[in-house]
Amino acid sequence: MERQADYHVIQLCSHRSADRIGSIHNRKSQRKQAESGPLIESSPTRLSMLLNRRYFLLSIVFLAACASVASPPADTTASNTLTFVHLNDTYRVDAVEEGHRGGFGRIATIVRQLQNEGHDVRILHGGDFLYPSLESQIWHGEQMVEAMNFLDALAPMYVVPGNHEFDSRTSEHLIERVRESKFDWLGDNLRFATGEADVDRSMQTAFTFTADGRKVGIFALTVHPDDGGNVRDYTPFDAVGYVERAESVIRQLEVEGVDLIIGLTHLHLKDDKQIALLKARHPKFMFIVGGHEHEVQFEPGDDGNAVIMKGASNARTVWQIDVNFSGAEVQVSAKQIAVDESIALDVEYQKIADKWRGKLLALIPFLPSKIGEAALPLDGREVAIRNGESNWGNFVADQMRTAFRNPPADLAFVNSGTLRIDDFIAEDITFEDVGRTFGFSSFLRYMTINGGDFRTLLEAGYRGIGPSKGYFPQISGFRICVDRSRPDGQRIVQMLVPVDGGGWQEIDQQRDYSVVAPDYIYRGGDGYDFGKARDVSRPGSELKYLVLDGVVRAQAAGEKVGVAVDSDVARFAILPQEAARCFE
Ligand SMILES: [Zn+2]
Numbered sequence: 001m002e003r004q005a006d007y008h009v010i011q012l013c014s015h016r017s018a019d020r021i022g023s024i025h026n027r028k029s030q031r032k033q034a035e036s037g038p039l040i041e042s043s044p045t046r047l048s049m050l051l052n053r054r055y056f057l058l059s060i061v062f063l064a065a066c067a068s069v070a071s072p073p074a075d076t077t078a079s080n081t082l083t084f085v086h087l088n089d090t091y092r093v094d095a096v097e098e099g100h101r102g103g104f105g106r107i108a109t110i111v112r113q114l115q116n117e118g119h120d121v122r123i124l125h126g127g128d129f130l131y132p133s134l135e136s137q138i139w140h141g142e143q144m145v146e147a148m149n150f151l152d153a154l155a156p157m158y159v160v161p162g163n164h165e166f167d168s169r170t171s172e173h174l175i176e177r178v179r180e181s182k183f184d185w186l187g188d189n190l191r192f193a194t195g196e197a198d199v200d201r202s203m204q205t206a207f208t209f210t211a212d213g214r215k216v217g218i219f220a221l222t223v224h225p226d227d228g229g230n231v232r233d234y235t236p237f238d239a240v241g242y243v244e245r246a247e248s249v250i251r252q253l254e255v256e257g258v259d260l261i262i263g264l265t266h267l268h269l270k271d272d273k274q275i276a277l278l279k280a281r282h283p284k285f286m287f288i289v290g291g292h293e294h295e296v297q298f299e300p301g302d303d304g305n306a307v308i309m310k311g312a313s314n315a316r317t318v319w320q321i322d323v324n325f326s327g328a329e330v331q332v333s334a335k336q337i338a339v340d341e342s343i344a345l346d347v348e349y350q351k352i353a354d355k356w357r358g359k360l361l362a363l364i365p366f367l368p369s370k371i372g373e374a375a376l377p378l379d380g381r382e383v384a385i386r387n388g389e390s391n392w393g394n395f396v397a398d399q400m401r402t403a404f405r406n407p408p409a410d411l412a413f414v415n416s417g418t419l420r421i422d423d424f425i426a427e428d429i430t431f432e433d434v435g436r437t438f439g440f441s442s443f444l445r446y447m448t449i450n451g452g453d454f455r456t457l458l459e460a461g462y463r464g465i466g467p468s469k470g471y472f473p474q475i476s477g478f479r480i481c482v483d484r485s486r487p488d489g490q491r492i493v494q495m496l497v498p499v500d501g502g503g504w505q506e507i508d509q510q511r512d513y514s515v516v517a518p519d520y521i522y523r524g525g526d527g528y529d530f531g532k533a534r535d536v537s538r539p540g541s542e543l544k545y546l547v548l549d550g551v552v553r554a555q556a557a558g559e560k561v562g563v564a565v566d567s568d569v570a571r572f573a574i575l576p577q578e579a580a581r582c583f584e
Contacts (some may be wrong), residue, residue, distance in 0.1 A: 004403050004454055006023040009508060012256060015419060017028055018411055028584050035517060051066050051468075054499045059471060073265075080324070081322045081323065082121065082122065082216070082323040082324075083119040083321065083322050083323070084122050084123070084124050085111060085123050085320055085321075086123075086126065086289040086318060086319040087107065087123070087125055087305065087315045087319060087381060088126030088127060088162075088310055088311050089292070089294050090129050090144070090315050091132065091136075091314060091439070092142050093135070093147045093352065093356050095345070096422050097316070097423050097424065098424070100341050101261045102314040102315040102316040102392035103314075103339070104151060104344040104349055104421050105345035105349040105350050106315070107123075107315055108150065108275070109338070109343050109346045109424075110337060111123065111155050111183060113166070115154075123155050123156070123157040123289075124157075124158055125157060125158070125159040125160070125291055126162070126164025126291025126292070127160045127161050127291045128162030128165070128266065128291055128292065129144045129148065129165035130168075130177060131168070131175075132162045132439030133420065133540070134439065138363065140168060140176070140177070142180065143175050145180045145181050146304070147352055149181065150352055152182050154421075157184070157208070158207065158209075158264060158300075159181075159186065160187060160264045160265060160266050161188050161222050161318075163223050163228065163229040163292070166234075169232070171194040171195075174192070174199075174234065175199050179198070179199060179500070180331055181514065185202055185203050185222050186202070186203075186205075186220035186247055186264060187203045188206065188249045189224070189237055189238040189245045190237045190238065191238050193233060194234045195234075205249070206253055207220065208253065211326060214259040214325045215259055215260075216258060216260045216323075217250075217256065217260070217262070218263070219245075219249035219250060219261070219262075219263045220243065220263075221246060221266070221267055223266055223268065223271075224242075225237060228525075228527065229266075232532055242275055243278065244276050244302045247282070254282065254284065259325060260323060261284045261285040262286065262288070262289065263276075263285070263287070263290075263306065265290040265291070266290060266292050268292060268464070269290075269308070270465055272290055272299070273305075273308065276306040279306040285306050285319070286306060287301065287306050287307040288318065290507060290580070293310050293466060293468055294313035294470075295310075295312050295313075295468040296311060296312050296388075297310035308584040309321070309431045311381070313422060314422055317337065317338050319337070320335055321333070321334040323411050336486070339560065341459075364435075366431055367435065369430060369431055370428040371434070371548070372530045372551035372560075373427065373560045374428075374560060375562045376427055376564055377394065377425070377426040378391055379392055380393075380419055380423055380433075381423060382416075382422045382468060383468065384475050386417070386468040386470060386472050387468055388572055390474065391565055392419070393419065394474065395563075396414060396419060397413060397414055399549075400412035400413075400414065400444060400543065401476050403516055403518065403540065404540060409477070409514040409516040410478075410497065411454065411475075411497070411516075412475070413458070413461070413473040413475040413517060414517070414518055415520070415521050415525070415526045416470060416472045416474055418438065418518060418520070419437050420438065420439035421434065421436040421437040421575045434544060434547055442519070442520060442543040443517045443539035444516050444519065444539065444546075445518075445539055447522075447533070447536040447537065448513070448514055449513060449516070449532060449533050451507040451511050452509035452510070453509075455495050455507055457530060457532070458495070458528075459489045459574055460526070462482045471521075471526035471528070476498060476571075477497065477498075478507065479496040479504060479570065479572070479573075480492060480495050481493040481494035481495075481574075481581060482575065483574070486574075494582060495507045497513075504569075515533070570583075573576045
């Protein structure tokens with residue numbers, strides 16, 4: 001999925017100015033360069049050559065803000081370039097995928113190399129870092145703040161809080177984290193109300209900074225509790241909508257005379273798209289960089305749309321965005337960087353990662369111990385489990401059906417956002433693999449629901465646009481066929497349950513089924529509505545221990561864990577074009 005065609009966005013000025021002809025000419029020459037190769041690679045350096053050779057170079061975005069400022073002639077040397085490195089949804093101080101992808105150690109290397117080339121680097125973080133993770137169950141994000149402070153010391157870091165910054169029910173941990181943090185907290189639709197004046201003051205609104213004599217403004221928005229964010233009295237939100245709030249901040253920044261406006265958001269992509277439309281009225285608003293979605297997102301811009309960019313979780317893919325103020329118009333170009341083994345881990349940073357690893361092992365020395373064996377690589381990567389059927393998701397969901405009583409429940413599902421390991425589990429299965437799979441406790445409930453109501457409530461798992469949804473379900477006891485082109489709430493084409501004696505049939509709309517689901521989604525989390533459920537148990541067995549037990553029991557029986565996803569009995573399928581159903 002990572003090698004897509006290059007794309008180019010050429011944005012034309014919407015107003016006429018004396019600079020226009022020259023700037024169009026300028027853009028034409030850029031377009032030419034874009035066709036032959038990326039402009040930002042025009043003076044090859046070690047990093048950029050490395051980028052060309054070893055990483056995919058996905059995107060080149062040329063934008064021109066129609067700022068009619070009198071400017072010196074264009075100069076494309078890096079020393080004039082303000083460069084943002086954007087990352088989002090980072091839960092680990094170390095790299096993921098067995099150390100092969102992501103990691104702040106590699107981000108530090110990227111930042112240092114850009115600085116060596118003369119770039120004025122700023123780091124943008126699109127939120128979600130304090131929770132959830134194995135470490136955060138112990139240290140409540142202290143490890144992440146120390147890691148982010150390291151990056152902030154290299155290059156100033158501007159951070160919008162995500163919903164997971166507020167996972168803790170009480171404010172004490174957030175107070176500590178904010179006091180420890182050296183980076184800037186930006187928030188225009190929420191505030192800290194912890195009662196600690198120093199902490200509450202640290203949330204900045206309508207943020208601006210100056211680079212090379214030019215002023216840049218950032219508006220920052222976090223997903224509202226009504227859209228799945230946490231409801232906490234220590235972080236009250238605006239009643240005002242995202243677009244309205246964004247525009248009021250943009251206006252404020254325009255009055256302050258900024259040269260460039262950026263949105264830093266932790267929102268659903270559909271909301272970013274609405275905000276992007278403000279570009280039509282506010283030409284200095286060039287792009288949104290965001291988080292919350294865990295896979296790379298790119299929405300091209302034009303006169304009426306700001307560009308939208310999001311990276312992949314755990315800094316597996318980040319964006320490099322270069323802003324050049326030296327021409328008649330502000331020029332922005334951007335590309336993705338796949339953060340992989342071809343980028344060295346920064347030696348200084350690794351001391352922090354190693355320290356926290358040592359602390360973790362001191363507390364839980366058996367963490368690397370083997371508890372079982374994987375029959376095949378078990379896929380817990382978010383790109384897999386948030387988009388489709390995965391063998392690890394199947395194993396987890398299968399453990400749920402036997403959680404309460406015999407016979408097993410008919411149906412079970414878990415929101416993939418509960419599964420946080422973002423990694424393959426291969427060969428030995430360790431305590432750590434199970435511990436990392438569950439970044440927080442997930443207690444289960446047993447209940448009765450009729451077939452028609454179950455089908456209706458599961459529609460929530462397939463709603464919305466774009467890939468990688470934490471509410472996407474990993475399922476057991478049924479098969480599902482989905483048509484994503486249909487409106488939300490009408491996307492399930494088939495929902496099949498097993499027939500006694502073999503085969504599958506459409507779920508009986510009238511019949512009652514026993515269902516196991518996490519307490520979190522039973523209570524309305526992730527947008528599922530269990531209003532029609534009956535005979536609901538209290539929250540019982542914890543999913544983490546069921547999975548641990550499942551692995552240990554398999555090991556004791558001399559069996560390996562995991563079964564390949566079987567396409568003949570796929571649990572999840574997307575309706576092929578022009579087809580009426582997925583399964584016969
Ligand atoms: Zn989020």
